[in-house]
Amino acid sequence: MTDPKRIIIKNANLFQPQGWLSSATVEIEAGFIKSICSDDLFTLETSQNEKIIDAKGMAVIPGFVNGHTHLSQTFMRGLANGRPLLQWLRELIWPLQAEISVEEMQLAALLGLAENLRCGVTEVVDHHKITKTRNHTEAVQKAIETVGIRCVIARAWVNKGKNPENDQSILDELNDWYESNNSSEIVKYASGPLTPWRCSEDLLYRTHQLSLKHKSFTHIHVSETREEVQMSLDEYGVNPVKWLDQIGVLDSNSQIVHAVWVDEEEIELLATREATVVHCPISNAVLGSGVAPVRKFLDRNISIRLGSDGPASNDTQDCFENMKMAICLARATNQDANNISCRDALKMATSSNELIPGKKADLIFVDLENLHTMPVNDFDSALALCSKGDDVDTVIVAGEVLMQNKVILNLDENLLMKECNQAIKSLRKRVGID
Numbered sequence: 001m002t003d004p005k006r007i008i009i010k011n012a013n014l015f016q017p018q019g020w021l022s023s024a025t026v027e028i029e030a031g032f033i034k035s036i037c038s039d040d041l042f043t044l045e046t047s048q049n050e051k052i053i054d055a056k057g058m059a060v061i062p063g064f065v066n067g068h069t070h071l072s073q074t075f076m077r078g079l080a081n082g083r084p085l086l087q088w089l090r091e092l093i094w095p096l097q098a099e100i101s102v103e104e105m106q107l108a109a110l111l112g113l114a115e116n117l118r119c120g121v122t123e124v125v126d127h128h129k130i131t132k133t134r135n136h137t138e139a140v141q142k143a144i145e146t147v148g149i150r151c152v153i154a155r156a157w158v159n160k161g162k163n164p165e166n167d168q169s170i171l172d173e174l175n176d177w178y179e180s181n182n183s184s185e186i187v188k189y190a191s192g193p194l195t196p197w198r199c200s201e202d203l204l205y206r207t208h209q210l211s212l213k214h215k216s217f218t219h220i221h222v223s224e225t226r227e228e229v230q231m232s233l234d235e236y237g238v239n240p241v242k243w244l245d246q247i248g249v250l251d252s253n254s255q256i257v258h259a260v261w262v263d264e265e266e267i268e269l270l271a272t273r274e275a276t277v278v279h280c281p282i283s284n285a286v287l288g289s290g291v292a293p294v295r296k297f298l299d300r301n302i303s304i305r306l307g308s309d310g311p312a313s314n315d316t317q318d319c320f321e322n323m324k325m326a327i328c329l330a331r332a333t334n335q336d337a338n339n340i341s342c343r344d345a346l347k348m349a350t351s352s353n354e355l356i357p358g359k360k361a362d363l364i365f366v367d368l369e370n371l372h373t374m375p376v377n378d379f380d381s382a383l384a385l386c387s388k389g390d391d392v393d394t395v396i397v398a399g400e401v402l403m404q405n406k407v408i409l410n411l412d413e414n415l416l417m418k419e420c421n422q423a424i425k426s427l428r429k430r431v432g433i434d
C-alpha cells in the first residue's frame with residue numbers, strides 16, 4: 001500500500017483537553033498534527049498522495065500509553081491461579097523466564113505488541129526481564145520494529161538474591177543499548193531494576209545517573225505488597241520510596257510502578273520529587289496486593305500512568321478494562337462515586353497526551369456505534385465505562401496507519417497465533433508445567 005505523508009481525518013468526535021469537539025477535521029503531515037478545525041471550515045487543497053479517513057460514529061482520542069507490562073508474559077497467561085505475588089514468581093514465572101528461547105521471546109513480544117495495538121496502545125513500556133543473552137533483547141526490538149508501536153524496553157536487572165548479575169556487565173550493556181538506539185523513533189531503552197529489595201544502593205544510583213546522561217529514566221516495581229514494605233523496614237529501617245529518595249534515585253526521571261502501600265510521607269516525596277507513578281489496578285487486584293491511593297496522588301498533582309502489567313497477572317493488555325477497574329476500585333474502596341472521574345481515567349490511560357497542532361500524530365479511533373455503548377450520552381463515560389479493546393477501529397502512530405477497519409496491517413494475526421500456540425506447548429513441556 002502507499003504511504004501517504006498526509007492524512008485527513010473527517011467527521012471526528014475529537015478528544016480535547018477541555019472537552020469534546022464534534023464534526024472535526026484533523027490534518028496530519030510528516031508524523032505530526034498540522035491542523036484541527038470544524039469540518040465545514042476545512043477546504044481540501046488537492047495535493048499529493050493524501051489519505052482521507054472518515055471517522056463518523058467514532059471517538060478520536062490520543063493513543064493509550066501502556067505504562068508497564070512484561071511482554072514475555074503473554075506466554076504465561078492464566079497461571080496465577082490463586083497464588084500471591086512472591087509464590088507466583090518463584091513457582092511459575094521465574095522458571096518459565098529462565099527457559100524461554102530467543103525465538104519464543106520474539107513470538108511472545110509480537111503477540112503482546114499486537115494485542116496492545118489492537119486495544120489502541122500507541123506506546124508501551126516493556127519491563128523486559130528475559131536478559132540472559134543480548135539476542136533475547138534484540139528479539140524484542142525486532143518485534144517492535146515489525147508491529148510499529150512505540151516501545152521503551154526497560155532492561156530489567158537484579159544484583160542481589162537469586163541469580164544476581166555482575167554490576168559492570170549491567171552497566172556496560174545498558175550503556176550499549178542507550179548508545180545504539182539514540183536516534184530510533186520507536187524503540188527506546190530505560191533502566192529497569194526489578195525491585196528495591198533485589199538491587200544494591202550503589203548500582204541503583206549508578207544506573208540512574210547513566211539513564212539521566214542518556215535522557216532516559218529508571219522504571220522499578222515499588223511497594224506492590226505489604227510484605228515488600230516490611231522487607232525494606234527490616235533491611236534499611238525506612239519505607240521503599242523514602243529509601244529510593246535517600247539514595248538519590250527519586251526524581252522526575254523515576255517511574256514508580258505500583259506504589260500500592262505508600263504512606264503520607266512517601267506520597268509527599270513522590271509529589272515534591274515529581275516522580276511518575278504507574279498504576280496497575282487489575283494486576284494488583286488479581287494478585288490480591290491491594291489498591292493504590294490514586295485520589296491522593298491526583299490531589300498532589302503526581303503524574304500517573306496506567307499499566308496493564310504482564311499478562312501473567314492481568315491477564316489481558318486491554319486499557320479499557322484497566323480504566324474501568326481504576327475507576328471502580330477507587331470508588332468502591334473510598335465509598336465515593338466522585339473519587340475518580342472518567343476524565344481522570346482517560347488522562348491516566350493516555351499519559352495526559354493531547355491532540356493539538358504540533359503534537360505527534362499518535363491517535364486512535366474508537367467505534368461507538370455498538371450495542372454496549374449506545375446511546376452515547378457522554379463521551380467520557382462511553383469510553384471509560386462502556387468501550388472495549390475490540391472497539392478500536394484505527395491506530396495511527398507517528399502519522400503511519402498501523403490498523404484500519406480493525407485490521408492490523410503489518411502482520412498476519414492468524415499465522416502469529418498458530419506459531420505462538422506451538423511455541424507455548426514446547427516451553428511448558430520443557431519446564432514441566434502440563
Ligand SMILES: [Zn+2]
Binds near residue numbers: 069070127221310
Ligand atoms: Zn510488573
